Amino acid sequence: MSSVAQPQQVAPTIQSRPQQREFRVDSLAVGMLVMLAMTIVGRGIGFFRGVAFCRLMDDTDVGRWSMAFGFVTLITPVMLLGIPGVLPKFTEHFRLKGQLQPFVRRIAIGTVVCTGVFVAAMVCFPDWFGWVIFLQSQSASLIYAVAAAVVGMNVYNFASDLNASLRQVRVVSVMQLIHGVGFTVLSITWLVCGGGFTGLVWLFAAACLVATLPGMWSLTRNWAAATSIAVDPADAETSPEPDGKMSLGSMIRRLAPYAAALWMTNLIGNLFELSDRYMILHYLPLPPEALASGSVDAIRETVGQAAVGQYHSGRIIPMMLLSVGTMIAGVLMPYLSADWEAKRLSAVRLRVGDALMAVSLVFTVGGAFAILIGPWMFDVLLQGRYSDGLKLMPLALCFCTWSTLVIVGQCYLLTAEKGRSVALAMFAGLIANLVLNLILLPRFGLTGAVVATLLAHAVMMIGVWIAMVVFGYPLSTQTVMLSFLPLMLLASPWAAIVFAAAIGWSQWSDPASRGRMVELLPARIRSRLC
Structure with a gap:
């Protein structure tokens, strides 16, 4: 009797395994x-x-x-x-x-x-x-x-x-x-x-x-x-529940600290993102003829919105890169969480490091080509109507690349449930952006606003790097070098391409780094390389 009963007890477990494997x-x-x-x-x-x-x-x-x-x-x-x-x-x-x-x-x-x-x-x-x-x-x-x-x-x-x-x-x-x-x-x-x-x-x-x-x-x-x-x-x-399901109160207590930190990060980050455009609307210096007329407020609205339009044109390509960075972070985050749940902390750090490397190199090279084709794009496609946007585009490319590095870096801190440090770094960047805009915008106009935003992004990025080091991420000379690489876009697009290629070759020459790169290739190409 017992020999018959044992298979009956094991059968449900055996049947349940294929169901678990159905999820891919x-x-x-x-x-x-x-x-x-x-x-x-x-x-x-x-x-x-x-x-x-x-x-x-x-x-x-x-x-x-x-x-x-x-x-x-x-x-x-x-x-x-x-x-x-x-x-x-x-x-x-x-x-x-x-x-x-x-x-x-x-x-x-x-x-x-x-x-x-x-x-x-x-x-x-x-x-x-x-x-x-x-x-x-x-x-x-x-x-x-x-x-x-x-x-x-x-x-x-x-x-x-x-x-x-x-x-x-x-x-x-x-x-x-x-x-x-x-x-x-x-x-x-x-x-x-x-x-x-x-x-x-x-x-x-x-x-x-x-x-x-x-x-x-x-x-x-x-x-x-x-x-x-x-x-x-x-x-x-x-x-806490008899059926194995977490009660609403227990789930709220588990999720609330993370959600609150994420909410603060989003709030401050969004204020940071919009602050320069609102500062342009309020503090952009008006032409002398506007000051001589009696309709200063109406002219300020028109001039300010037109300046934001010029700024928007200069951010078309940079914001495309930034949206790609956001997608990369969105794809990366669930995999980091899975590694974190499995206690594979070294894998978390390697994934973040590789993502930072890819973002800095690819976005810098992409930004360099954008600068090279910029005159044609603005003269032909945009009919020469956005000359200010063309002048501002290299600055926007630089700070959008920095912003993407921050987005990827904050994935590490969010995975470690240290989101408050991200909010603190963004708050420092927001304050810097407001103060620098108040100083530079009235003096240098639209260019001053973009320079202020660039410097504020640098403050925010440094804050995130410091937080990552405090919570266990091994910040190396390579990370610092990748942070400075986008600045080459302000000097020369060709210099940016050369420096990015040199850093990329050094990574390919390292066997461990090359192995992780090869793993991202399709199986057929990977087999040929190996």
Whole structure:
């Protein structure tokens, strides 16, 4: 009898294993390659869209679009109180404990509640939000369109973050491509047909919702497999709930410190990102004829928004690079969290170091080529209407590369749950940006504002490096060298290319570094090299 009973007890365990293996994740190598390929296409489309906007709208409307788009993309993580931001860090943690479903459900509820409250405020107080976003009251229909864009962005970001945290990188890349292509086609068609600015914002909201569909399909397809993992008996024994599920209070206590630190980081970072443009609107020196007239305020609005439009044109390529850096960090974070959960701390440091190396080298070389083709782009594609943007582009390329290094570096600190140090470094950069703008902007105009932003990014980057060293990251001479490399863009693009190539060759000459690079290549190419 006992010999028959034993197989019956073992059978459920044997049958459960294939279910656990059904859930598949993209490797970091595959994820990075797919993301890079999609990003090249997507950023090319984004570049085309940015050029088209500059040609189809005057510089004042380009400045308004820059303010509206900046508000939508930067306010969303702040208004959500950092709640969805816990997904990349904690999804794998709760999945391994068999608690993924209640975790995601509670995060989704918090996201919906915060979005509803914020959008209701925008609908009830459109005049106030018009002043906050555009420095002047706008039509209620425009503010309603911005509110719809906030909703669309939140839905898109939630689906993207959840898929990324489950390491479904190919799905996230497809979402980004659909969003970029969809918005480009819709917006340019709208502007060519004579559509207005409010309709452009509505189309952005629609593109966000359409791009969410692949992510929702992937979640529906993989959800059962992702949640079917067996609960570790040790976790079940220590769980505060009889069924092994963490109570809401326990989950809040676990997530709240990280979410609060992330919220502070997003708030300060977004204020930092918008501060230079708002300082330009308020403190840009006016021409003498404006001071002699009686309509100083009206002229300040027009001149300020036009200057922001010039600044926006100079940031088209730099912001493309920065968005790629954000994608890299978004892909990297779930893998760092998985290594952290498995106690592979050395792997975390190696991944961060390799990412910093790649960002500094590739972005510096990309920035150098952008400077070389800049005169043609601004004279031909932008019809010579944005000469100030061309002059400012090297400075913007430099500080956007530094900003990307900060974004990748903060992944280490967020993985170690030391997000408060990131917020502190960003706060130091914000204060430096405000003070330096107050000093340089009235004296040197738009150039002074960009120089102030460059120096403030340096302050923020140094703060992040210090925090990383304090919390166990081995800061080496190589990291310092990579930090200084983007400055070569201000001297000569050719010098930047030569220095980047020399550093890249030194890394390829190191066997350990070369081995990690080869691992990122497709299997066929890797086999030939080996």
